[in-house]
Amino acid sequence: MIPDLTDPDTWTDEDVDALRLAAIREQERRRNQADIPKQVAALAAKYKDGGGDTADLIPALTPEEIEALDA
Numbered sequence: 001m002i003p004d005l006t007d008p009d010t011w012t013d014e015d016v017d018a019l020r021l022a023a024i025r026e027q028e029r030r031r032n033q034a035d036i037p038k039q040v041a042a043l044a045a046k047y048k049d050g051g052g053d054t055a056d057l058i059p060a061l062t063p064e065e066i067e068a069l070d071a
Contacts, residue, residue, distance in 0.1 A: 001018060
């Protein structure tokens with residue numbers, strides 16, 4: 001649990017660690033949001049260069065798989 005950020009004098013060591021971990025997780029989430037689309041584009045180019053039809057990539061995830069990701 002993230003401590004009350006308005007009063008750092010009351011933070012325990014566990015509170016500081018929880019805040020640090022929350023910040024690291026948020027940085028990782030943001031990095032993934034920026035990097036994953038680039039990785040997908042690079043993989044699609046690699047697939048095409050290897051002779052694959054990029055139209056095959058459109059249904060790479062079924063509607064059910066996409067729905068499961070949103071759950």
